[in-house]
Amino acid sequence: MTMTQVNETTGSTDQIAALPHERLERVWAWGGASSSMGYVFRPTTLEHLRDVFDLAQQTGRSVGLKGGGNSYGDAFMNSENIVLDLSRMNRILDWNPETGVVTAEPGVSIEKLWQYILEDGWWPPVVTGTMKTTLGGCAGMNVHGKNAWQVGPIGNHILQFDLMLPSGEIKTCSREVNSDIFYAAIGGFGMLGCFTSLTLQMKRIYSGYLQVKTGAPANLEGMFEFFEQNLEKSNYIVGWVDAFGKGDALGRGDAHIANYLPSGADPNPQQSLRLEHQDLPDTIVGVVPKSIMWMFMRPFMNNMGTSLVNLGKYVSGRVGSGREYLQTHAAFHFLLDYVPNWKKSYGSGGLIQYQPFIPKENAREAFAEILRTCQKHDLPNYLTVFKRHRPDDFLLTHGLDGFSMAMDFLITDSRRPQIAALARELDAIVLAANGRFYFAKDSTLTPDTVVAYLGQDTVAKFRALKKECDPDHVMQTDLWRRLFVA
Ligand SMILES: Cc1cc2nc3c(=O)[nH]c(=O)nc-3n(C[C@H](O)[C@H](O)[C@H](O)COP(=O)(O)OP(=O)(O)OC[C@H]3O[C@@H](n4cnc5c(N)ncnc54)[C@H](O)[C@@H]3O)c2cc1C
Known part of the structure; x- marks a missing residue:
């Protein structure tokens, strides 16, 4: 037919x-x-x-x-x-525990990867906030972790890949061979061909724990200061912003830094590097089964409910500020996997994310304006994550020497057009600040905005x-x- x-x-x-x-x-x-x-x-x-x-x-x-x-x-x-x-193309094809170089099919998840290499004393150099992502998808978007300003995106750690073109031909690409395709297919959101195998360098670790320290900045200025004070001495930093904070409290939140333990610091690395040791707990505060937690979150998914929850989180962060503790790699990185199906708490309309990246010189002003603009329209976002980045050599990069703020917006039938209009306003703020966007998180960009941030030449080259x-x-x-x- x-x-x-x-x-x-x-x-x-x-x-x-x-x-x-x-x-x-x-x-x-x-x-x-x-x-x-x-x-x-x-x-x-x-x-x-x-x-x-x-x-x-x-x-x-x-x-x-x-x-x-x-x-x-x-x-x-x-x-x-x-x-x-x-x-389903999810086999690990080669693993060398001496050098930490792994070759895998594109469907291997970050979960499968870290679980495969951990006991040999290695960890993926870049992981996403969920471990359910695959290597092909991570390379397709050139994902970043909470260490983006230190080690760049995952593409920086890809040594080589095979790319199947729609003709069926397979091209092997690296920094030396077919390098223009190498730098464009990573971050090229699957538009040049399909990664069929990827070779990456893993990161040596000496313990299953990270040393974590908390902070609770009282406003956006405090958040930037916290980052600046800790950038040089940390391996990871991530901030959470309460998007409901107003006036002097605009941009308040909490922040976590984490560091690898040096060789010899963990008295029993054989034990802490065991898989069982990294398991995320089955219950929240020892009582509520994780699997039904989203149902308890559901009634709070409105402006009043989330503003109360955020206030509670901020206050408890202030009380615990400066606390230091050991946390497993899995627990630190995959906090969002703690509560399975948490997205269901947003209801049937779901959520979208908007994550702008702003150069450091303009970031203070632009992010303050973004938060105020959302509040002005009574459309504050419910989860806001703050990160530091650095530039990289990939063609369609979202990376720059600055900060990003990932913002989750509740979608309902009535909010959908309002959020679309809000996104247009926010786009203008981001573009005026020489910012960038990220296709992995996008639902609202327009062709003009893409050309404006990537530039005509880059789009033409792609x-x-x-x-x-x-x-x-x-x-x-x-x-x-x-x-x-x-
Ligand atoms: C809870 C949560 C937390 C997240 N945290 C982060 C984070 O910390 N940092 C971050 O950068 N992102 C983060 N993300 C976004 C996510 O990491 C990216 O969207 C990532 O690309 C998803 O990987 P995936 O395997 O699910 O790929 P998909 O979403 O299925 O695909 C992503 C892109 O890659 C392409 N693609 C898939 N497979 C291939 C292949 N074999 N060859 C070529 N192209 C391919 C697809 O066409 C698509 O364009 C998060 C997402 C969620 C849901």
Whole structure:
């Protein structure tokens, strides 16, 4: 059976053949605020992967890649077309515990990776706030961790990868070989081809613990000072901002720094590096099962409820400020995995995230204006995470010498247009401050804003590389069409 579809890239009318109905599934953005129907294929081998690309060419369909599906918006959605889910290509292909170099298929999750290497005394150099992300998805977005200003994004630690082009050809890329594709495919959100294996350098560690210290800045100025005082002497820093703080308390929150233990500091590393030792607890405060915690959070997911919860969190942070303790790597990094399904507490409309990156010279003023603008519209965000970054060499980078603030916004039918309008206002503040954005978190950007922050030359260079790798425009997602096919 054939159908007619307008080619999103050329505007021409193409004949496309039907795909098997049983493959049709609703694919949800991680935040649950949007979804689209796609034909989902889950290959386990390179041959199967090639077959899907062949099928796409034969049927005139595009292919969007999906890893763990943890991008907040439409980065892995491909409406009415093929969604190639890589989560079953999840084998560790090679591991050298002497050098810490690992080669893995793209569907290997951060969870599987750290659990595989930990007992040998290694840890992934960059991890995301959830361990459910995959290496392919992490490379596709060039993710950062709470140590971004120290070690850069994950791309800095990728030594080499194999990329399958839609033609089925595999290109090996590194800083030396096919280097232009290397720097563009990392962070290229799956638009040049599919990573089929990735080789990364892991980080040596000498204990299953990190040494953690807390702070509770009284306002945004205090938050910046806390970061500046601790940047040089810390391996990780992360801040939480209470977006309801006003006036002198604008930007109040808490912050955590963490450091690796040096060799010899842990009296029993064999024990602390054991997997069982890193387990996240099954209950919250020893009583409430984690699995139902989101139900208790649900009644607080409104402005009044969250402002009260945030106040309580801030006050308890002040009381405990300066506290030092040991915490396992898993507990420090994957706090968001403590409460499974916490996103359900946002209700059926879900949430979106907005994460601008602002150069350090402009960050104080711009973030204060962003917080005040949200408050002015009575649309404060419910979770705000503050991080420090540095520039990198990747083509579509979100990295810069400055700070980012990741903000989660509750979505309901009535708030959806208000949040879209708010995002336009915030975009203007970010652009005026020479800031950048991040496709992994995006649901609201427009093509003009993308060109404005990346620059015409960068976009043109990326398009030229896409033409070289994917002349028939097979690689597409909803995000690509929203932002690059105006
Ligand atoms: C709770 C939570 C916390 C988070 N914390 C952080 C954080 O601390 N830092 C951060 O940077 N991000 C963070 N994120 C965002 C997340 O890390 C990124 O969206 C990441 O890309 C998701 O990985 P994934 O495997 O789920 O990939 P997906 O979301 O499925 O895909 C991400 C992109 O990669 C592409 N892709 C997937 N597989 C491949 C492949 N094999 N080859 C080429 N391209 C591919 C997709 O097409 C898509 O464009 C967080 C997300 C959540 C939900």
